[in-house]
Amino acid sequence: MLPLPEIKDLVFLGIAGFTLVSAAIVSFSRSIVYSGFALLGSFAGAVGLFVLLSSDFVAATQLLIYVGGILVLILFAIMLTSKIGDVKLTNLSVNRKIGIPIITLFTLFLLSTLAKGTWLVVEKEEYRSMVKPIGDALLSKYLLPFEVVSIVLLGALVGAIVLIKREVK
Amino acid sequence: MVSLQSYLIVTAILFSLGLYNIFTRNNSIGILMGVELILNAASINMVAFAHFNGNDIAGNIFSLFLIVLAASEAAVALAIVVSIYRQFHTIEASEATTLKG
Numbered sequence: 001m002l003p004l005p006e007i008k009d010l011v012f013l014g015i016a017g018f019t020l021v022s023a024a025i026v027s028f029s030r031s032i033v034y035s036g037f038a039l040l041g042s043f044a045g046a047v048g049l050f051v052l053l054s055s056d057f058v059a060a061t062q063l064l065i066y067v068g069g070i071l072v073l074i075l076f077a078i079m080l081t082s083k084i085g086d087v088k089l090t091n092l093s094v095n096r097k098i099g100i101p102i103i104t105l106f107t108l109f110l111l112s113t114l115a116k117g118t119w120l121v122v123e124k125e126e127y128r129s130m131v132k133p134i135g136d137a138l139l140s141k142y143l144l145p146f147e148v149v150s151i152v153l154l155g156a157l158v159g160a161i162v163l164i165k166r167e168v169k
Numbered sequence: 170m171v172s173l174q175s176y177l178i179v180t181a182i183l184f185s186l187g188l189y190n191i192f193t194r195n196n197s198i199g200i201l202m203g204v205e206l207i208l209n210a211a212s213i214n215m216v217a218f219a220h221f222n223g224n225d226i227a228g229n230i231f232s233l234f235l236i237v238l239a240a241s242e243a244a245v246a247l248a249i250v251v252s253i254y255r256q257f258h259t260i261e262a263s264e265a266t267t268l269k270g
């Protein structure tokens with residue numbers, strides 16, 4: 001008799017399935033509007049996976065930045081799509097005959113590598129909040145990357161403004 | 170029962186879907202969505218490794234940096250898409266054929 005699945009496994013299966021189905025809709029839908037909203041489901045599924053991995057701070061950041069920021073940017077940019085009323089034509093796939101075999105082979109290769117490998121797993125401790133350790137590490141051990149990434153972010157934002165403001169004759 | 174490998178399998182499939190998206194889309198924003206899927210898969214992977222390494226800190230920090238870099242990438246890429254739209258009046262990737270119009 002098979003062992004009964006624990007509740008944690010069921011939750012994992014549900015969240016993982018939700019994420020993958022949303023990502024599949026993003027990849028295979030022919031309407032870019034559907035793709036954009038399925039991307040929301042995929043990001044939300046990632047938030048669930050982060051929570052399952054007991055990483056609360058990363059989950060909150062994902063929710064704030066991806067779902068709140070990047071997704072709104074992408075939905076805004078979708079409005080630029082011409083022929084957006086014509087749902088079937090907005091998100092055409094090209095090179096499908098070449099793409100599907102390559103990606104299938106690549107996925108099978110990845111999965112077989114994952115199945116063959118042995119992964120060292122350290123016994124994990126009980127759940128604890130990650131906010132304080134992350135803050136401590138960011139301001140001590142990882143101070144320099146933290147500052148560098150803030151400069152990168154500033155440069156990217158200024159660059160985006162410069163690109164948008166440029167006049168085209 | 171939920172092991173490191175189950176997370177890795179989920180992220181491998183997520184990565185492949187994003188790669189497929191990048192390969193086959195003709196719409197620039199569709200390609201950008203593929204990039205976001207790939208970055209998401211990478212960051213879930215890092216957090217999974219950190220979790221099964223005894224709640225390590227470094228994996229969490231790396232995924233935070235990844236999220237910041239994804240945000241700046243999205244901002245710059247969408248700015249480029251907007252300026253391509255101004256130049257060519259379309260955002261199909263196959264239509265933008267010159268760098269300077």
